[in-house]
Amino acid sequence: MDIDAAVEQHARLRGMSLKTVKTYLHCIHAFKKQCNKQLHEITKQDVIEYLDELCKKEKAGSTVNVHLQSIKFFFGVVLKKRLLLSLRGIKKPKKLPVVLSKEEVHSLINTIENPKHRLIVELLYGSGLRVGEVIRLRPRDIDLDQMRGWVRCGKGKKDRMFVIPESIKEKIHLHMKGKWLFSGNNNHHLSIMSVQLIVKEAAKKAGLYKNVHPHTLRHSFATHLIDAGYPLVVIQTMLGHANMSTTLTYIKTSSRLHCIKSPLDELNNIPTLSP
Structure with a gap:
């Protein structure tokens, strides 16, 4: 066979x-x-x-x-055999994603001197795209008049819209000439490994000791949208999550949790009852 x-x-x-x-x-x-x-x-x-x-x-x-x-x-x-139907996968530990603060993202981006490399990282964070989605963008997927773009046949074979930051509009316009927005060798798009190395090197130069990779920028994008008060259903749509439960993970990394005050601290303001 x-x-x-x-x-x-x-x-x-x-x-x-x-x-x-x-x-x-x-x-x-x-x-x-x-x-x-x-x-x-x-x-x-x-x-x-x-x-x-x-x-x-x-x-x-x-x-x-x-x-x-x-x-x-x-x-x-x-093979149409039924011997495995009762086998279940093992339970995975639910680890929280690594998220950068806005200050850390700013520091990371500012260490990148190559204009194309910097634009890729800005788009990863500014639009919340997956690395595989960024490298496969074509000029025809970009609408600078509406400041939006389209992921074609993304994860789960789904199309979705994403926002383009106003601050990188002109930079993107300069890259809308070839077959791919970010071309690599042999008229092909840039590889995922190339982008991973760009992000790793930038994190090292910025002195970030977190485990930073391209998807960290997507985690940070989602968390910062929650911090800004955007509805979860909007964030879910922007990220292309099939299930809301995936988007809800970012509530746990939001700075909003840091603003919660323990009820124990409120007890100090309550007058003591007389016996």
Whole structure:
């Protein structure tokens, strides 16, 4: 059986992205290599033992779950076998996202001397885009008259609108000449890794000791909108979240929580009752 061809065919029928297909194939081949059995010989226990080995190697919960989903897809969808239906993913720890203050964002941006690199970071923060969305922007996706742009076929194969900061309007106009807004080599768009390195280097120069990466700017965008009092439903739309529960995470990183006064402090203002 040609595993790659079979997985790719079923993935296409479900509209999966190439990135997802590549990840699924990597996980499926890793499992098959370690299991070292013919497909018809593999049991549910083999899958459990494989996932257990990943846990022993201290792989992240999200990583283990991706392997499980990949194996489930292969056996359940491609091979039409039911041996994995009762297996559930492991519970992931709910860590709060790393967020920069406005002062930290300002410091980070000001360390970037390359105009194109600086504009990319300004757009990541100013529009709340994912790094993969920024690098795939085309001039036709930008409407500078309305100060908005469009993410085409973003996460979940969805289009959505985003705002363009007035402060970078002229800079964006200068980049609207080629096939891509941010071109890389060989007439292709800039790579995700290139942007990751730009942000990491800028954070280092700015003396930021947080774990800063491109998505940190998106977290900061969302948190600062909540700080400014924008409705959650508006923020959810701007971020392209399918579920409000994802957007609600940013309430926990908002500075509004810092303004809450403990009721214990209010007790000092209450007169003592006479016995």
